[in-house]
Amino acid sequence: MRDPKRMFGRWPLLLLVVLALLPRPLAGESRADTLNARLDAVVAQAVAENRIVGGVVVVARDGQVAYRKAFGLADREAGRPARPDTLFRLASMSKPLVSAAALALADQGRLSLDDPVTRWLPYFQARLADGSPATITVRQLLTHTAGLSYGFLEPPDGPLARAGVSDGLDRPGISLAENLRRLATVPLSFPPGTDWGYSLSIDVLGAVVAAAGGGELPEVVARVLTGPLGMADTAFVAASRERLSVPYAAGPGGPHRMADPEVMANKASGVRFSPSRATDAQAYPSGGAGLVGTADDYLRFLEAVRRDGGGVLAPQTARAMTANQIGDLRPALAGHGRGFGFGAAVLVERQAGQPANVGQWAWSGVYGSHFFLDRQAGLSVVVLTNTTPDGMSGRFPAEIATAVYAADATP
Incomplete structure (x- = not known):
């Protein structure tokens, strides 16, 4: 596994590079057209270049779903395509939910x-x-x-x-x-x-x-x-084995199907995965890494937070989740200019060329997923993939963010 600090910390630099290469929207192109075209291109290229095996991307703007598509394969060896209702291991994207x-x-x-x-x-x-x-x-x-x-x-x-x-x-x-x-x-x-x-x-x-x-x-x-949010597919044990994605790990020849256990080395030691944990009712429920769910379910949660609690949290509590709670501390793991709220990182200092607004709330999961919520822009974005670490860090998340914000800037 790549160095954790580099996995998170390279986002701003990559965004600057991608933004510099991004063409302007065509005359007469709507925000919906721009979003669809750019995100379709991002996910198609990621699959074609064998960086991501499969996943689901869902984007909501001001509470309305603007993009919702599955891409690639949930099980490459069986030829099973990813679908919008495919289940993914959320890993550290469990943290905001338990928080x-x-x-x-x-x-x-x-x-x-x-x-x-x-x-x-x-x-x-x-x-x-x-x-x-x-x-x-x-x-x-x-x-x-x-x-x-x-x-x-x-x-x-x-x-x-x-x-x-x-x-x-x-x-x-x-x-x-x-x-x-x-x-x-x-x-x-x-x-x-x-x-x-x-x-x-x-x-x-x-x-x-x-x-x-x-x-x-x-x-x-x-x-x-x-339960109150209607997240019927989110639990500590997969709701359906048939809909559960197979996890893949990056390697020299491209992503390989994870073993059980699988150890991905990093500069410190390594992350030990057991993919079968997602179907083991006897495994203890890890609040920091154990949930399984769908992109649609996670969007319901993000929208509840964005809409001042959605009936499950008091408005001031939902606002506190996405506000910096750690003063002047700046976690290197979270990326440049970020503090930390409850459950996820918060952008507190906008970086030059970075499209996100101050207050953007974001985190990722080591099985290969990430999200961000930008209350100022009215955006909630969920990206669940079955490929680590590329689905959670580096080029792919930067390309997703750039495509979303570019579309948001289209008149």
């Missing part, structure tokens, strides 16, 4: 963002490197300022690996509680609230959501979020 479930419970008075984690998980006793106790709050879990980490960001023999902690993408054969107990034995990377570090904090948050919601995490998420 929203926590915020919905806060709106209901079931928990407070300033609650210490130990109120809900007494066994999760965090400590600093010197052994002194540390208090982590729900808010710090939501913003990745808790001091936790991910194993794939550490060396192969790092503290999380030595403690046997799962990153939520493999099948370790243990419960969520056991994984978090192991995580709690690892000293924090920094005192909570003092820095930003991408981490297992949303897995911890998932356990808090379950405890505060009075049920197992899948049931609570369905009750407070996906």
